[in-house]
Amino acid sequence: MKKISVPLDAKQIQSLKAGDEVLLTGDLFTARDQAHKRLIAAKKLPLDLKGQVIYYCGPTNTPKGEVIGSCGPTTSSRMDGYTARLLRKGLSAMIGKGRRSKEVRLAIKKHKAVYFLAYAGCGALVSKYVRKVVPVAYQDLGPEAIVRLEVKDLPLIVAIDSKGKDIYEA
Amino acid sequence: MKVIPALKITKVITDLCVQANLFLRKDVLAAIQKAYRLEKSQRAKRILAAVIENARVAKKEKLAICQDTGMPIVFLEIGQDVRITGSLKDAVNRGVELGYKKASLRNSIIREPLARGKSGLSPAVTHIDIVKGNKIKITVLPKGFGCENKSQLKMFNPTAKLEEIKKFIIDAVKAAGPDACPPYVVGVGIGGTADYACLLAKKALLRKLGPARSGMERELLRRINALNIGPMGLGGKATCIGVHIETFPTHIAGLPVAVNISCHALRSATAII
Numbered sequence: 001m002k003k004i005s006v007p008l009d010a011k012q013i014q015s016l017k018a019g020d021e022v023l024l025t026g027d028l029f030t031a032r033d034q035a036h037k038r039l040i041a042a043k044k045l046p047l048d049l050k051g052q053v054i055y056y057c058g059p060t061n062t063p064k065g066e067v068i069g070s071c072g073p074t075t076s077s078r079m080d081g082y083t084a085r086l087l088r089k090g091l092s093a094m095i096g097k098g099r100r101s102k103e104v105r106l107a108i109k110k111h112k113a114v115y116f117l118a119y120a121g122c123g124a125l126v127s128k129y130v131r132k133v134v135p136v137a138y139q140d141l142g143p144e145a146i147v148r149l150e151v152k153d154l155p156l157i158v159a160i161d162s163k164g165k166d167i168y169e170a
Numbered sequence: 171m172k173v174i175p176a177l178k179i180t181k182v183i184t185d186l187c188v189q190a191n192l193f194l195r196k197d198v199l200a201a202i203q204k205a206y207r208l209e210k211s212q213r214a215k216r217i218l219a220a221v222i223e224n225a226r227v228a229k230k231e232k233l234a235i236c237q238d239t240g241m242p243i244v245f246l247e248i249g250q251d252v253r254i255t256g257s258l259k260d261a262v263n264r265g266v267e268l269g270y271k272k273a274s275l276r277n278s279i280i281r282e283p284l285a286r287g288k289s290g291l292s293p294a295v296t297h298i299d300i301v302k303g304n305k306i307k308i309t310v311l312p313k314g315f316g317c318e319n320k321s322q323l324k325m326f327n328p329t330a331k332l333e334e335i336k337k338f339i340i341d342a343v344k345a346a347g348p349d350a351c352p353p354y355v356v357g358v359g360i361g362g363t364a365d366y367a368c369l370l371a372k373k374a375l376l377r378k379l380g381p382a383r384s385g386m387e388r389e390l391l392r393r394i395n396a397l398n399i400g401p402m403g404l405g406g407k408a409t410c411i412g413v414h415i416e417t418f419p420t421h422i423a424g425l426p427v428a429v430n431i432s433c434h435a436l437r438s439a440t441a442i443i
Contacts, residue, residue, distance in 0.1 A: 021213075034286070057237065058237060058238075058276065058278075059237050059276070060233075060234045060237050060239060060274055060275050060276040061271075061274040061275065061276065061277070062274060063232060063233065063273070063274040064274075066231070066233070066274075069233060069234060069237065069274050069275075069276075070228070070233050070234035070235070070236060070237040070239075070276075071237050072236055072237050072238075074237075074238070074316065075316045075319070075349050075350070077349060097316075097348075097349070097351070097402070098347070098348050098349030098350075098403065099347060099348055099349060099403070117402060119217065119220045119221075119224070119402075120351045120402050120433075121221060121224070121235075121236050121351040121433050121434050121435045122220050122221060122223075122224035122236075123224070123233075123234060123235070123236045123237035123238075124224050124225075124227045124228035124231065124233040124234065124235060124236075125220060125223055125224040125227050127233060128227065140288065141289075142277045142288065142289045143237075143276050143277055143278065143289065144289070155220075157213075157402075157404070167404065168347075168348060168403065
């Protein structure tokens with residue numbers, strides 16, 4: 001299986017085709033509903049989104065002795081209304097589950113970004129690919145805080161590629 | 171009159187919360203394994219293999235099956251010959267809090283639905299039935315919201331054709347599409363009132379997966395699996411591993427039909443005290 005790593009350069013992103021299965025290594029930033037709402041409203045972003053990957057995920061609490069708790073993807077479409085604005089700020093990839101809106105698909109194409117699916121409903125399994133967790137912002141949001149996850153060989157499926165091709169529209 | 175202290179109820183609910191969230195129901199796992207065997211698409215097979223592996227990892231490492239440990243729903247069937255000492259409501263919520271804390275589950279519950287704010291572990295949504303006898307049957311169903319968000323209710327005319335109802339149920343699954351973690355279990359409540367049909371649909375998820383109980387269940391299962399939604403919505407035979415229909419008497423003027431979809435991580439645990 002093809003291996004890719006963050007930061008994803010333009011060449012790497014453009015080589016990905018909807019339907020490809022890949023293993024991703026590098027840093028991801030978790031963000032879901034409330035974090036998106038804040039990112040959009042923020043005068044100054046708590047992190048530079050340029051070239052970064054957002055993972056739509058709200059992990060469980062961390063059991064003793066584990067790096068992280070269960071941490072699978074949440075439904076991406078709830079973030080659709082915010083996505084184009086984050087792509088404009090330089091975000092290069094998103095990981096989640098399920099379909100995206102047409103607006104998101106077009107924005108992904110315009111900004112030559114990519115949307116991946118992670119194995120849905122497999123949070124225990126996904127946690128095994130996480131090597132390190134670092135809090136980044138909005139800790140008061142609990143499971144919805146932004147944290148940086150260092151992942152190794154996380155299995156993903158390319159759902160919308162940089163040409164705007166969508167696995168769900170095939 | 172049998173006396174059951176509220177503390178006992180707390181203890182049992184604590185254990186049920188842990189059990190439900192960490193150990194996938196045997197019937198659910200068996201249904202997914204069967205779906206894996208029947209699946210032809212290699213990608214669908216890989217996804218189902220991941221779902222099976224996920225259940226194994228969760229059990230072995232005491233991790234939540236899914237990070238969405240749900241809104242805890244507690245069903246209580248209380249025998250009329252039982253007297254509970256202490257506050258039942260507090261006992262239930264305390265049990266949920268202790269169980270969710272013990273297994274490091276997720277703080278998914280916010281106190282104010284509009285103002286939102288900081289999330290916590292409780293309260294649970296509690297449904298109480300008074301039944302005969304001197305026991306209490308307790309079931310905990312942690313319901314994730316990826317699939318709960320796909321719930322539907324329709325108040326049909328009493329003269330509605332059966333096919334319209336079937337189509338409504340199938341369309342609810344179509345609307346959920348890839349987003350709510352298929353293969354699904356589809357709970358259907360028919361009859362009662364608007365609220366009661368929704369409760370029946372939810373309760374239908376508690377039924378053990380197995381052979382269809384009616385021609386209608388069998389037909390719906392077949393038609394839903396012909397939609398080719400498949401695991402993660404990427405195509406395949408396994409869109410649904412069970413359609414459960416519960417009915418109740420209703421009013422001459424109406425025909426409520428509710429659909430409550432569960433993701434493949436259908437979690438619940440039951441105990442009797």
